[in-house]
Amino acid sequence: GAVVSQHPSRVICKSGTSVKIECRSLDFQATTMFWYRQFPKQSLMLMATSNEGSKATYEQGVEKDKFLINHASLTLSTLTVTSAHPEDSSFYICSALEGTGGGSTLFFGEGSRLTVL
Amino acid sequence: AQKITQTQPGMFVQEKEAVTLDCTYDTSDQSYGLFWYKQPSSGEMIFLIYQGSYDEQNATEGRYSLNFQKARKSANLVISASQLGDSAMYFCAMRPLNTGGFKTIFGAGTRLFVKA
Numbered sequence: 001g002a003v004v005s006q007h008p009s010r011v012i013c014k015s016g017t018s019v020k021i022e023c024r025s026l027d028f029q030a031t032t033m034f035w036y037r038q039f040p041k042q043s044l045m046l047m048a049t050s051n052e053g054s055k056a057t058y059e060q061g062v063e064k065d066k067f068l069i070n071h072a073s074l075t076l077s078t079l080t081v082t083s084a085h086p087e088d089s090s091f092y093i094c095s096a097l098e099g100t101g102g103g104s105t106l107f108f109g110e111g112s113r114l115t116v117l
Numbered sequence: 118a119q120k121i122t123q124t125q126p127g128m129f130v131q132e133k134e135a136v137t138l139d140c141t142y143d144t145s146d147q148s149y150g151l152f153w154y155k156q157p158s159s160g161e162m163i164f165l166i167y168q169g170s171y172d173e174q175n176a177t178e179g180r181y182s183l184n185f186q187k188a189r190k191s192a193n194l195v196i197s198a199s200q201l202g203d204s205a206m207y208f209c210a211m212r213p214l215n216t217g218g219f220k221t222i223f224g225a226g227t228r229l230f231v232k233a
Contacts, residue, residue, distance in 0.1 A: 032219060043208065044162075044223045091160060097219055106152070106212070106221055108162035 003027050004096045006109025013084055014117055021079045021112045023094030029074035030096035034106070035067070038091040047092075050077040084116045119144045121209050121224035129230045130199045137184070138194040138227045140209030146170075148214040151192040152221070153183065156206040165207075168192060169214070196229075204231045 003026040013019050023033055031052045036044040048069050049057040056069035066088075068080040077096075081088050093111040097104045120143040130136035142151065149170045155163040168176040168183045176183045184193040196203055206228050212221040 034221070043225045046220060046222065049220060093160075093162060095162070095221075104219065105164060105167065106210075107164060108154075111160040111162075113160070 004030075004094065004107045004109045006094050006112055008112060009110055010113045010115075012115045012117065015085050016083055018080055018082045019084055019114060021081075021092055021094070021114075023077045023079070023096070023109050025075045025096040025098070025107075028096075028098045030077075030098065031074060032097045033071060033077040034095045034097075035069060035077075035079050036093045036095065038093060038111075040091075044093060047079075081114065084114070086116045089114055089116045119146070119211060119213070119222050121211055121222055123209055123224035123227050125227045126225075127228045127230065129232060130196075131232050132201060133198055135195060135197045136199055136229065138196070138207050138209075138229065140192045140194065140224060142190050142192060142209070142211050144190075144211060144213070146213040146215070150212050150214055151183070151185070152210040152212070153181070153192075153194045154208045154210060154223075155203075156208060156226070158205070162208075166194065199231045201231050201233060204229055 005024045007022045033050040035047045038044050047062045050069045050071040052071045058064045071077040091113050094109045095106045122141045151168045153165040166178045166181045166183050168185045175185050180197045182195045206226045208226045209224040210221050
């Protein structure tokens with residue numbers, strides 16, 4: 001299957017700093033990528049849809065100024081958690097849509113575990 | 118609005134036996150896709166199987182099969198000949214195929230424990 005790489009897999013930072021997480025589609029071009037957040041023992045919550053060359057579409061309740069998303073190329077989307085606080089600690093997973101239309105499949109990165117001290 | 122329901126927080130199965138993980142869904146879309154993903158303790162999401170709402174036959178992928186009952190709005194995952202490595206969280210997911218920006222929503226998940 002298609003490969004989506006996410007980096008870093010783990011990051012620990014101090015409160016108030018910003019953290020950037022990268023999501024790359026390694027063997028296909030992805031015009032659309034998605035960012036999810038997963039709390040322990042819970043399901044994946046969609047944060048935003050990242051579209052190459054345009055602004056991200058955020059889900060209701062997600063602060064766009066705190067979670068900056070940039071989709072600069074067809075293979076790279078980044079999520080920057082700005083001025084991180086302990087409540088931002090979570091598992092963040094990106095996914096990329098391979099293909100177009102109804103036959104497209106969603107592939108996921110390995111996830112990034114963020115711990116804010 | 119779309120909704121995915123997985124009513125089994127945890128399931129146990131004996132190694133080599135088959136197990137069914139339940140999933141029901143609700144959507145107003147006429148065309149949609151149903152997916153199952155496996156999430157081991159490492160956290161990665163592994164795609165298992167896909168069923169389109171327009172598919173008349175149930176999808177199968179190796180030991181995985183999807184029991185799709187459109188009228189009941191259910192899409193249960195059947196794992197045959199369970200293996201110890203099947204122990205993981207399993208998520209049922211759905212996505213509209215023609216509208217909604219292809220956003221995928223997930224159920225709460227079912228944790229599967231395979232016993233030796």
